[in-house]
Amino acid sequence: xxxxxxxxFNDAEIIVKVKEPLSNEVKMIRENQIxxxxxxxxxxxxxxxxxxxxxxxxxxYETVTDKNGRLPLxxxxxxxxxxxxxxxxxxxxxxxxxxxxLLLGGAPGVEGGTxxxxxxxxxxxxxxxxxxxxxxxxxxxxxxxxxxxxxxEIFGDKIIPQQSDKIDLKKLVAEADLxxxxxxxxxxxxxxxxxxxxxxxxxxxxxxxxVAIDQGGCVETSKPxxxxxxxxxxxxxxxxCVANMPxxxxxxxxxxxxxxxxxxxxxxxxxxxxxxxxxxxxxLEGLNVCKGNVTYKAVADVFGHSFVSPSEAxx
Numbered sequence: 001x002x003x004x005x006x007x008x009f010n011d012a013e014i015i016v017k018v019k020e021p022l023s024n025e026v027k028m029i030r031e032n033q034i035x036x037x038x039x040x041x042x043x044x045x046x047x048x049x050x051x052x053x054x055x056x057x058x059x060x061y062e063t064v065t066d067k068n069g070r071l072p073l074x075x076x077x078x079x080x081x082x083x084x085x086x087x088x089x090x091x092x093x094x095x096x097x098x099x100x101x102l103l104l105g106g107a108p109g110v111e112g113g114t115x116x117x118x119x120x121x122x123x124x125x126x127x128x129x130x131x132x133x134x135x136x137x138x139x140x141x142x143x144x145x146x147x148x149x150x151x152x153e154i155f156g157d158k159i160i161p162q163q164s165d166k167i168d169l170k171k172l173v174a175e176a177d178l179x180x181x182x183x184x185x186x187x188x189x190x191x192x193x194x195x196x197x198x199x200x201x202x203x204x205x206x207x208x209x210x211v212a213i214d215q216g217g218c219v220e221t222s223k224p225x226x227x228x229x230x231x232x233x234x235x236x237x238x239x240x241c242v243a244n245m246p247x248x249x250x251x252x253x254x255x256x257x258x259x260x261x262x263x264x265x266x267x268x269x270x271x272x273x274x275x276x277x278x279x280x281x282x283x284l285e286g287l288n289v290c291k292g293n294v295t296y297k298a299v300a301d302v303f304g305h306s307f308v309s310p311s312e313a314x315x
Contacts, residue, residue, distance in 0.1 A: 009033075014268055018257065019244055026050035032291070034273050036265065038062055038077075039288055041299045042189040043216035048303060051289045057273050061261065063187040063296060064286035071186060073264070073286075075122050076256035078211075080246040082126030082182060085209040086115065088245070089178040090134065092207040092231060092238045099238055100205030102177055105134035112136040113177035118193055118218060120147045120161075123182030123211050125154070131178075132158040139172060169193065174201040181210040181218040187288070188298035194219040196235075204236040213241040274314050284310050 009015065009028035017037035021029065026047065029035060031054065039060035041048045051058050061073035071078075086104070093113065095101035106112030115131040117124045120142030131138045132155055141162045142148050148161035162172065173179060173194060179202075183190050190212040199221055210222040217223070221234045224243040231240050246253035264283060267276040277284045287295045290313035294300040300307035 029054040031055040055292045058289040059286040060288045065282045078122035079126045082123035085180045086130035089209045115178045116176040117180045119182035179208045183218040190215040190218045207238045209240045
């Protein structure tokens with residue numbers, strides 16, 4: 001017999017989810033209860049306040065790091081979302097989806113479309129895997145020269161690497177048939193790289209897939225949508241801004257995420273949160289809210305809360 005959500009929240013010491021707690025779930029969270037999930041608090045003021053009020057211990061998948069400064073619990077879903085972004089974008093380019101009526105991969109004697117990927121991280125790399133596989137013309141924009149060099153070594157001449165401070169972004173956006181927003185600042189709100197004015201330069205029926213929407217989006221005209229109603233149109237440009245894109249492929253996403261999160265969950269269950277976090281500084285980076293304190297600086301800064309270091313908060 002399935003338990004009600006209320007019973008689970010009442011009985012459990014650790015709540016493990018994929019997405020952030022819903023508003024009705026926040027009310028069920030108890031003091032000192034551990035919540036381990038994606039939180040994306042920098043784009044969620046009400047959720048942040050609700051978790052502060054609950055005095056629970058909230059650990060965000062997306063800010064846990066590894067010894068190289070990467071984000072091992074965000075990476076699996078970023079990879080899925082990156083691959084889905086081109087798949088979804090290609091579909092949205094079809095005429096019956098209000099797109100340009102363009103086949104992204106082209107056809108014999110017909111050139112493929114142009115894909116502009118903003119951000120060369122995990123999302124960007126995986127978007128490029130699919131886009132280059134379709135034989136589209138692929139631009140990858142990133143601020144890091146070293147990262148662009150890595151991507152060039154991976155993809156060779158299948159991509160056109162573009163350093164963000166050395167290009168005319170307006171011109172590049174205007175050339176795009178599909179624009180993929182894959183910009184990430186860990187734990188913080190995504191910067192608005194594509195403005196309303198830039199949108200007016202884009203082709204009629206071109207498509208934006210804003211993967212950064214969970215962190216507020218990197219396109220000024222982006223707003224969260226759902227898998228049921230994934231798109232809307234602004235200035236004749238199709239916007240696909242589905243929050244939690246990997247939810248569209250739950251079988252793949254569940255297997256990928258569980259492989260990454262299970263070792264951390266085992267630490268919490270075996271050692272308790274204080275020892276688990278004290279013994280692993282990378283895991284400690286995941287602590288966003290603890291007993292009424294905001295313990296992730298980017299979240300504290302965006303909402304004007306006082307910041308308490310995570311090491312102090314768990315004493």
